[in-house]
Amino acid sequence: xxxxxxxxxxxxxxxxxxxxxxxxxxxxxxxxxxxxxxxxxxxxxxxxxxxxxxxxxxxxxxxxxxxxxxxxxxxxxxxxxxxxxxxxxxxxxxxxxxxxxxxxxxxxxxxxxxxxxxxxxxxxxxxxxxxxxxxxxxxxxxxxxxxxxxxxxxxxxxxxxxxxxxxxxxxxxxxxxxxxxxxxxxxxxxxxxxxxxxxxxxxxxxxxxxxxxxxxxxxxxxxxxxxxxxxxxxxxxxxxxxxxxxxxxxxxxxxxxxxxxxxxxxxxxxxxxxxxxxxxxxxxxxxxxxxxxxxxxxxxxxxxxxxxxxxxxxxxxxxxxxxxxxxxxxxxxxxxxxxxxxxxxxxxxxxxxxxxxxxxxxxxxxxxxxxxxxxxxxxxxxxxxxxxxxxxxxxxxxxxxxxxxxxxxxxxxxxxxxxxxxxxx
Amino acid sequence: xxxxxxxxxxxxxxxxxxxxxxxxxxxxxxxxxxxxxxxxxxxxxxxxxxxxxxxxxxxxxxxxxxxxxxxxxxxxxxxxxxxxxxxxxxxxxxxxxxxxxxxxxxxxxxxxxxxxxxxxxxxxxxxxxxxxxxx
Numbered sequence: 001x002x003x004x005x006x007x008x009x010x011x012x013x014x015x016x017x018x019x020x021x022x023x024x025x026x027x028x029x030x031x032x033x034x035x036x037x038x039x040x041x042x043x044x045x046x047x048x049x050x051x052x053x054x055x056x057x058x059x060x061x062x063x064x065x066x067x068x069x070x071x072x073x074x075x076x077x078x079x080x081x082x083x084x085x086x087x088x089x090x091x092x093x094x095x096x097x098x099x100x101x102x103x104x105x106x107x108x109x110x111x112x113x114x115x116x117x118x119x120x121x122x123x124x125x126x127x128x129x130x131x132x133x134x135x136x137x138x139x140x141x142x143x144x145x146x147x148x149x150x151x152x153x154x155x156x157x158x159x160x161x162x163x164x165x166x167x168x169x170x171x172x173x174x175x176x177x178x179x180x181x182x183x184x185x186x187x188x189x190x191x192x193x194x195x196x197x198x199x200x201x202x203x204x205x206x207x208x209x210x211x212x213x214x215x216x217x218x219x220x221x222x223x224x225x226x227x228x229x230x231x232x233x234x235x236x237x238x239x240x241x242x243x244x245x246x247x248x249x250x251x252x253x254x255x256x257x258x259x260x261x262x263x264x265x266x267x268x269x270x271x272x273x274x275x276x277x278x279x280x281x282x283x284x285x286x287x288x289x290x291x292x293x294x295x296x297x298x299x300x301x302x303x304x305x306x307x308x309x310x311x312x313x314x315x316x317x318x319x320x321x322x323x324x325x326x327x328x329x330x331x332x333x334x335x336x337x338x339x340x341x342x343x344x345x346x347x348x349x350x351x352x353x354x355x356x357x358x359x360x361x362x363x364x365x366x367x368x369x370x371x372x373x374x375x376x377x378x379x380x381x382x383x384x385x386x387x388x389x390x391x392x393x394x395x396x397x398x399x400x401x402x403x404x405x406x407x408x409x410x411x412x413x414x415x416x417x418x419x420x421x422x423x424x425x
Numbered sequence: 426x427x428x429x430x431x432x433x434x435x436x437x438x439x440x441x442x443x444x445x446x447x448x449x450x451x452x453x454x455x456x457x458x459x460x461x462x463x464x465x466x467x468x469x470x471x472x473x474x475x476x477x478x479x480x481x482x483x484x485x486x487x488x489x490x491x492x493x494x495x496x497x498x499x500x501x502x503x504x505x506x507x508x509x510x511x512x513x514x515x516x517x518x519x520x521x522x523x524x525x526x527x528x529x530x531x532x533x534x535x536x537x538x539x540x541x542x543x544x545x546x547x548x549x550x551x552x553x554x555x556x557x558x559x560x
Binding site: 072148149150151177178179180181243244247348349351352387388389390412 | 462463464466467468470471472474475476477478479480482503515516517518519520523
């Protein structure tokens with residue numbers, strides 16, 4: 001019996017091995033990757049600017065069309081890539097890089113390129129309108145909290161010399177024992193002193209620490225997508241909402257409720273905003289903030305949440321909003337002007353139910369507030385398997401080019417797309 | 426022809442898995458799956474592949490394939506004792522010491538047989554011994 005078992009298992013191993021080596025041969029891999037096409041609204045088309053460049057987190061496009069990509073992990077010893085298209089066909093044909101740290105955030109402002117690791121923020125003075133291995137690297141903020149969970153630091157800048165950085169809470173709901181079933185929430189939550197919010201620092205001062213910054217907004221679990229909206233001069237962000245309501249408190253929540261709760265909240269923030277994490281979460285069905293079960297909530301009670309700032313929009317639960325950009329270009333039709341594009345990395349906390357997100361959506365805005373419902377703008381990134389591990393691509397970064405094109409980055413397949421509008425306006 | 430061949434292989438493979446697992450009772454595997462679905466699947470996913478950067482896969486995991494007692498220890502203690510050296514997965518695993526010895530034994534037997542082809546069986550007594558050592 002054992003022998004039969006062994007023979008069959010070896011047979012299987014050989015079969016799997018032969019399948020595997022076939023699948024992962026270089027040509028096959030490239031073929032499969034370029035075959036993953038994304039879907040867009042009528043009149044739009046996309047070009048693959050670059051492929052398999054590494055874990056492409058956030059991106060920014062310079063006035064000359066150069067794309068700077070922040071890689072989460074070093075690739076070939078480089079943490080920032082510069083992609084250049086010298087023959088104007090949309091495809092990057094000159095790729096170089098620099099910076100010896102991984103991270104997420106990247107931005108350009110007033111002749112400087114800014115980038116973040118999970119601990120620090122750096123800047124590079126751009127000479128001849130470019131940053132390169134020759135640019136001097138200066139640390140502007142150091143020693144931000146990094147306890148692995150929610151440690152990525154996204155950045156955006158206003159027009160008054162300030163840079164904003166999210167410092168994610170290294171926790172799901174500030175429980176005494178993180179993610180342990182039934183564990184109570186700490187009150188007050190000590191995490192909020194150094195994380196769980198957005199901090200503001202100066203862009204022109206080197207080596208700033210916590211004391212030099214300002215906790216600009218608090219009560220935020222984790223933000224990856226944030227953007228300064230220049231049409232109204234306010235900071236906006238989309239939060240990664242809490243996980244595991246039913247796993248932490250199975251007597252209060254069902255699997256179905258956990259799949260759809262809480263909303264991924266979109267915030268418009270001002271100095272001093274408090275959005276309520278970890279004490280409250282936003283229930284999109286009841287359309288209000290309710291008290292978290294770790295703090296005595298039962299899914300309905302609103303104790304302590306009445307004075308928390310409300311989201312300006314509620315997206316479906318667990319989609320993972322990883323990038324936000326307000327569209328200021330004129331290339332796309334009028335309805336996109338000053339509206340928001342949001343890249344959703346794709347869910348995992350919906351298991352065992354089908355995963356969702358893995359797309360880029362558009363939310364129309366008027367006078368700094370949402371003026372309609374979201375619509376899926378770009379989709380099909382995941383390919384056949386919409387799971388965190390099985391997805392071919394996961395949207396992570398967004399940027400607008402000088403000609404009004406929209407760029408999308410992907411930290412799974414390492415692809416950068418350039419989306420342009422060719423239809424009638 | 427090719428299709429018939431692969432179908433035959435799949436059938437043979439399924440048979441081999443069923444036969445390999447003859448020694449472990451279906452009841453134990455089912456009980457283990459139940460513990461897994463309730464406590465582990467949320468992070469490690471129903472296919473055991475985890476979530477890139479956040480929650481590690483159980484498939485091809487050295488912790489799942491390796492010494493069973495170390496895996497019991499990991500389930501009891503959570504992953505905090507690993508420190509911050511491993512940057513590949515950012516979420517820490519909570520301690521599951523509230524599970525009973527029987528539940529942990531069923532769980533570990535289940536995941537080792539499902540995701541790592543370890544056909545051994547862990548008993549509640551094995552878990553009890555590891556738990557006693559940690560106290």
